[in-house]
Amino acid sequence: MPTMNMIQAINSALDVCLGADPNMVVLGEDVGYFGGVFKATEGLQKKYGLTRVFDTPINELGIVGVAVGMCTYGLRPVPEIQFADYIYPAFDQLVSEAARLRYRSAGEFTAPITVRSPFGGGIFGGQTHSQSPEGIFAHVAGLKTVIPSTPYDAKGLLISAIEDNDPVIFFEPKRIYNGPFDGHYGKPVTPWSKHPASEVPEGHYRIPLGEAKVVREGEAVTILAYGTMVHVAVALAENDGIDAEVIDLRSIVPLDVETIEKSVKKTGRCVVVHEATRTGGFGAELSAIVQERCFHHLEAPVQRATGWDTPYPHSLEWAYFPGPVRLRLAIQRAMED
Structure with missing residues (x-):
């Protein structure tokens, strides 16, 4: 099996799901031509086209609001919020619309939305690029909250999240995007290629949500x-x-x-x-x-x-x-x- 870092594994998961489901779309700030600020969506627009992987204005409320509308129309949107710190303008759409859609429609509609977002420290981004708001979303009935720790888990969990018919918040720890560290202050990062969990299958596989x-x-x-x-x-x-x-x-x-x-x-x-x-x-x-x-x-x-x-x-x-x-x-x- 090939070795991947977490960014590559996430890219691979998106690639697999885009290829398998013509109703899946990826949207967000800079996710298209630029390939995302961390390059997690690199090459996907070129492969799948402008209507499947596309850039949006800098408007988190709009990104998630549009995604809610998309899922009621039969699409499977995967919006990216560039940093978890910027997700709060979209909070009302996630809580009041996405999380409640299945219940409010008596099962007539579902909200198969997977919101990807880098979270936590790792780039010395301070209070506007380093927050960890997972506890806020865990409080909301109807939302699922997933946080991987390895490339292998990141791909398997992301595929499961995308294929889930309910909304999922998928937080990606950016401190370990490129490799784990040994847990001590400032020591060099260990490449993922030296970690057993860096071996990631190229095709489709799932890791069930809710399985520690x-x-x-x-x-x-x-x-x-x-x-x-x-x-x-x-x-x-x-x-x-x-x-x-x-x-x-x-x-x-x-x-x-x-x-x-x-x-x-x-x-x-x-x-x-x-x-x-x-x-x-x-x-x-x-x-x-x-x-x-x-x-x-x-x-x-x-x-x-x-x-x-x-x-x-x-x-x-x-x-x-x-x-x-x-x-x-x-x-x-x-x-x-």
Whole structure:
């Protein structure tokens, strides 16, 4: 199998789905001739034409609003929001229209929309290019929220999202677009070609939404992570010799509660790590679920390692980022009792 980075895997998924479904369209700012700001749609307009892959004005509300109209007409739109920070103008269309369309029409219409968007840190973009708003969308009934951590998962999950008949928010962690890092401050990025999950089939395959993956088995503590944080958790566990079981959630809605519950009941301890701010972050929901389902098996309170409750700073990105120091402290607190 060929090796791909995450951008190439996403491009491959879009290519496969465009080729298989003539009703699928890709739209967004600079996704056509330019191939996207991160080149995730490079070459697709040339291959499929201006009516299948096309640029839009700088109008996120309009992009998603048009996509809602498209799906009621029988198309399968995949809009790109250039950065997750810019998705908020489209929030009303996603919440009030896309998420409710199936229910409001008594199943007569569906909203097979997959909104792709890079999210999180990685380019020193500060508060306008680095936000992690996944918790906001996880709150909305009718929306699914997916976050891959490897090229292999990115392609399989994206194909599943595109082929789903309900709206999906597909957040792509741009810090690991070109390769994982070892989880420590400023160390060189490891190319995806050296990572087992970089082997990506060229054709069609699916990874079911709502199916977590145990990426590292352990007995002492369970670490729940997604996206970039999966690599931080694995690196810390291996570098520090911690007998941690690391679970990559892969999607937070739907959530694989069974895998979480099984792991925490085995280890008796749980740490949640995510890049988003602490207050109202999805880690709070995960903590509540673990507390409700595993209370009598817990040896210590559930701990969290998260971003700060502040705007994302430009020059201090690595201080904001919940790296090995904060995750190590959270694990230590979970292991104290």
